[in-house]
Amino acid sequence: xxxxxxxxxxxxxxxxxxxxxxxxxxxxxxxxxxxxxxxxxxxxxxxxxxxxxxxxxxxxxxxxxxxxxxxxxxxxxxxxxxxxxxxxxxxxxxxxxxxxxxxxxxxxxxxxxxxxxxxxxxxxxxxxxxxxxxxxxxxxxxxxxxxxxxxxxxxxxxxxxxxxxxxxxxxxxxxxxxxxxxxxxxxxxxxxxxxxxxxxxxxxxxxxxxxxxxxxxxxxxxxxxxxxxxxxxxxxxxxxxxxxxxxxxxxxxxxxxxxxxxxxxxxxxxxxxxxxxxxxxx
Numbered sequence: 552x553x554x555x556x557x558x559x560x561x562x563x564x565x566x567x568x569x570x571x572x573x574x575x576x577x578x579x580x581x582x583x584x585x586x587x588x589x590x591x592x593x594x595x596x597x598x599x600x601x602x603x604x605x606x607x608x609x610x611x612x613x614x615x616x617x618x619x620x621x622x623x624x625x626x627x628x629x630x631x632x633x634x635x636x637x638x639x640x641x642x643x644x645x646x647x648x649x650x651x652x653x654x655x656x657x658x659x660x661x662x663x664x665x666x667x668x669x670x671x672x673x674x675x676x677x678x679x680x681x682x683x684x685x686x687x688x689x690x691x692x693x694x695x696x697x698x699x700x701x702x703x704x705x706x707x708x709x710x711x712x713x714x715x716x717x718x719x720x721x722x723x724x725x726x727x728x729x730x731x732x733x734x735x736x737x738x739x740x741x742x743x744x745x746x747x748x749x750x751x752x753x754x755x756x757x758x759x760x761x762x763x764x765x766x767x768x769x770x771x772x773x774x775x776x777x778x779x780x781x782x783x784x785x786x787x788x789x790x791x792x793x794x795x796x797x798x799x800x801x802x803x804x805x806x807x808x809x810x811x812x813x814x815x816x817x818x819x820x821x822x823x824x825x826x827x828x829x830x831x832x833x
Contacts, residue, residue, distance in 0.1 A: 552603040552619055554639065554710040555588055556580045562642040565590065565601040577603060580635065580710060584617035586610055618709045625803070625833045626732065626753060628704045628712065633727040635713035640725070644714060649726070650693040651719040653749070653805060656828035658789045697803055697831035700730070700751060705833075720748055737776040737820040740808045752822060753803045753833060754778065759794045766790070768797060777819035779811075780804055780830075789826035801833040 553565050555577040562580055563573055568590055578585050587610055593601040605611040613620035618631035640646075654660045694700060694717075703712060715726040724746070731739065733754035739745045754770040761767075766787070768780040782790045806822040806829060813819075824830065 552579070552588065552710060553708060554580050554635075554644065555590070555603045556585070562639060562644060564644060565603055568601070568603075579605070579613060579617060579619065580638070581613075581617040581619065581631075582634070584614045584619070586613060586617075623709070625701065625704050625801075628709055629727065629730050629732075629753070631709040632704075632712045632730075635710050636725045636727045639710070639713050646716045647692065647714050648718050648723065649715050651717050651729075651749075652693060652695055653697075655695060656697075656805070656826065658786065658826050697751070697805055697828070701803060701831050701833060704730075722746065722748060724748070733770040733778040733820075734773050734776040736808060737778050740810060740820050741818055745808055747807075749805060749807050750822075751803055751805055752778070752808075753801065755801050756797045756799065759797055761794075775817070777817060779819065779821050780806075781821050781823045782825070783823070786825040790824070791827060792830070803831045803833055805829050 554562050555565070555568065556579065557563055557573055558576050570590070575590075577588050577590065579588055586605060588603045588605050589611070591599065591602050591604060593599060605613055618627075618635070623631065654662070694703075712726065716723050717726050717729055719729070729748065730751040730753070733752050736745070736750060736752050757769045757771040759766065759768050764784045766782040768782070770778045770780075772778070804822060804824060806824050809821045809823065811819040811821050
C-alpha cells in the first residue's frame, strides 16, 4: 500500500508521511476495510520503497473485499481503482500525468517524418511501470500498447493506479474512466455519458460471426447490453485470431465507441478494430 488514512480522515502517501507530524494511528484506505496498518520506511540497501502494510496480527489483517487483501483480477482492479480514484482526487493526492498513444497499433498509421534530433526530455520518456509510479519522476511517462495496460492492472497496487491521469487527444481524464466493462461502456454510451475518446473495454467473448465483408466479435450480453467488436474486410489480413482462440476468453479491447441504431428494439454498441494488436487476452 502506498496510501494510508489518518485519524482526521485525510489520506497521506507513504512518500509524504512523517510520524511526528501525522501520528502513528494509520488505517487502510479501503472503505470496506479500515484496519490498522503500519509504516515501512524506505531502505535503499534492501531496495525497499516507503509503504504501508498490515502487521498480520490481531486486528491488523485486511478484510475480505479489501483491494489489498489478495491479488486482484483485472476487472477487480478496475473496480477498486475507480473507487480509490474518486477519494484520492478529493484529498489532493499527487497525480501522474501519463500520455496515451496507441497510434503504432493501427496498420493504417503512417508516422510523420521529423528531421530533427530529439531533445533530452524526449529521450527520457519511457513506458509507464511500477517503479516510475513509486518514484517522484518528473518525466512524463507513456502507455503505448494494450499489453502495458494489462501489465499495470495486474501488477501494480490499486492505490498507485488511482493516481494516474491519462492525457489523450488533448484531454486529461482519470484512468478509471477510460477502462470499462462492455456492459458499463454500453450503458454509458447510450446515456450519452461518454466522451469522444478511445476506450479500453474488457469482457468475455460469446461468439464470432464472420460475413463476407465484415466480422463481429460479440461479448457476452447481460441486461440487454449488446456489444460487438467490428473488423471490416480491409483489415481481415491483420486480424488472424481463430474463433476457438476468442470464444470464452476474457479480453481487453481498444477503440472508439459507436451506437448501432439499426434495430430500435435492440440498441447495440460497436467498436471498430483493425488488427490483433487491438486486443489483449486477460
